[in-house]
Every structure is written in C-alpha cells, then in structure tokens.
Amino acid sequence: SQVLAGKVAFIQGGSRGIGAAVAKRLARDGAAVALTYISSGERALQMVKDIEAAGGRALAIKADSADAEAIKAAIGQTMTKFGRLDILVNNAGVLAIAPLADFSLEDFDRTLAINVRSVFIASQEAARHMGGGGRIINIGSTNADRMPFAGGGPYAMSKSALVGLTRGLARDLGPRGITINNVQPGPVDTDMNPAGSDFAASLKAMMPVGRYGTAEEVAGFVAYLASPEAAYITGASLSIDGGFAA
Numbered sequence: 057s058q059v060l061a062g063k064v065a066f067i068q069g070g071s072r073g074i075g076a077a078v079a080k081r082l083a084r085d086g087a088a089v090a091l092t093y094i095s096s097g098e099r100a101l102q103m104v105k106d107i108e109a110a111g112g113r114a115l116a117i118k119a120d121s122a123d124a125e126a127i128k129a130a131i132g133q134t135m136t137k138f139g140r141l142d143i144l145v146n147n148a149g150v151l152a153i154a155p156l157a158d159f160s161l162e163d164f165d166r167t168l169a170i171n172v173r174s175v176f177i178a179s180q181e182a183a184r185h186m187g188g189g190g191r192i193i194n195i196g197s198t199n200a201d202r203m204p205f206a207g208g209g210p211y212a213m214s215k216s217a218l219v220g221l222t223r224g225l226a227r228d229l230g231p232r233g234i235t236i237n238n239v240q241p242g243p244v245d246t247d248m249n250p251a252g253s254d255f256a257a258s259l260k261a262m263m264p265v266g267r268y269g270t271a272e273e274v275a276g277f278v279a280y281l282a283s284p285e286a287a288y289i290t291g292a293s294l295s296i297d298g299g300f301a302a
C-alpha cells in the first residue's frame with residue numbers, strides 16, 4: 057500500500073548507505089523523493105533512474121551539507137520541482153576517528169557542521185514549507201548513548217547534540233502538527249562502517265544480536281515515523297541498534 061502517496065520527501069545525503077535505502081523505501085511507499093549528495097554524482101543519478109524505473113518520482117541535487125546556502129537552495133529546488141514538502145530526513149553525516157592528541161580542529165568543525173548544523177538549517181528551512189502532518193527525521197546514532205571505543209568523542213558529541221535539538225524543536229513544531237524524531241542506528245553495514253572489518257568484529261562481540269544491521273532495516277523504521285500512523289511520536293530519540301546500547 058502506498059501510504060505516502062502524494063507526499064514529497066527531502067533527504068540530506070541520499071546517494072549511498074542508509075540515506076539511499078531511505079530514499080528507495082519512501083519512494084516505494086509513494087513519496088516523490090529529492091536526495092542530496094556531495095561527491096557521488098553517478099550513484100545519485102542511478103538512484104533517480106532506479107526510483108523512476110519503479111514508477112516513482114525523484115530528483116538528485118548536489119548540495120554540501122556544510123554549506124547553509126546550498127541546503128536552502130536544494131530545498132528551494134525541491135519545492136520548484138515537486139510543489140510541496142512533507143518529509144525531511146537529515147541523514148548526511150561524517151565519522152572522523154583519531155586519537156585525541158591528533159584529532160584536528162578541521163575534523164571537529166566539519167563533524168559539527170555536517171552532523172549538527174545542517175540538521176538545524178534544513179529543519180528551519182523545510183518547516184517553512186511544511187503543513188500539518190509534516191515529518192522531520194534525524195539520523196543520530198546509538199553512540200549518543202554508548203561510546204565503547206576511543207577516538208570518536210566529537211562524533212558521539214554530534215549525535216548527542218541531536219537528542220537535545222530534537223527535543224527542543226519538537227516544542228516549536230508540535231503546535232503545527234509537525235513531528236520531529238531522532239533515529240539512532242547501531243552498527244549498519246555501509247561504506248562508513250563495513251560489516252566485514254576487524255573493527256566490526258569487535259562491535260559484534262558486544263551486541264546481543266551479534267550482527268550488523270542493514271540499511272533497509274533502518275529505512276523501514278524511518279518509513280514508519282514518516283507515516284500518518286506515527287503522529288503521536290515526537291521529540292523522541294529511538295534506537296534501532298541490535299541492543300548495542302543495552
């Protein structure tokens with residue numbers, strides 16, 4: 057059933073990994089989908105072709121999530137092409153890991169710019185166009201709750217920041233019938249965190265389910281939060297992490 061028929065979704069970072077799975081899932085559920093990318097132009101175009109081949113509508117836009125004007129322009133392009141905006145998914149993210157002594161301020165600033173600042177900018181801009189039933193879904197991380205390895209303090213901080221941002225913005229948006237939630241995945245098999253590495257083996261060893269999640273599993277959760285059925289959930293940070301933080 058096409059529960060999102062007639063709706064328009066905008067996904068920051070939809071060319072690969074979790075964002076790409078979310079784009080495909082929301083399109084399958086009937087939404088027209090605009091997705092941004094920064095370097096994977098070919099993969100983004102292929103996403104559009106795949107969604108169109110399946111009977112959906114899609115648009116790929118090159119827009120650096122570290123650049124406020126680029127984000128606003130991309131949302132403007134989405135409005136021009138599809139005429140409305142119902143669902144925002146803030147998925148673009150970077151993971152910088154380095155020992156404390158070597159962690160560069162450039163990486164610290166870029167982590168905050170892409171993982172946190174872009175979420176605020178896109179939420180502010182998208183909310184101008186949303187009506188009742190609007191949905192904002194952030195992709196945080198279980199690392200907001202549990203950080204069992206060194207070198208990722210700034211990453212964990214960026215994902216913890218989304219917990220508070222999501223709570224606060226829920227107060228702004230609730231009276232307008234718009235919900236905002238923060239999905240916190242555990243380890244998910246993507247380019248950012250391949251399931252076959254030695255690092256992955258150490259993470260699996262501490263997890264109740266003993267495996268990585270799939271991007272499609274996260275996309276299913278996002279699709280639920282985007283649906284009309286989820287109207288009573290807002291301001292929440294919800295984990296889908298195979299028990300990583302248990």
Ligand code: NDP
Nearest residue numbers: 069071072073074093094095096121149243244246248249
């Ligand atoms: P990937 O690195 O596999 O994909 C990242 C996506 O974000 C790509 O589409 C990429 O575009 C896009 N992106 C990155 N930087 C920018 C930017 N500056 N501007 C626009 N788009 C950008 O990551 P994942 O799919 O693994 O992660 C997606 C989200 O999920 C992130 O927020 C991550 O922190 C979070 N997460 C991931 C987990 C995991 O284990 N994989 C666990 C918990 C959370 P392009 O292809 O052009 O580079």
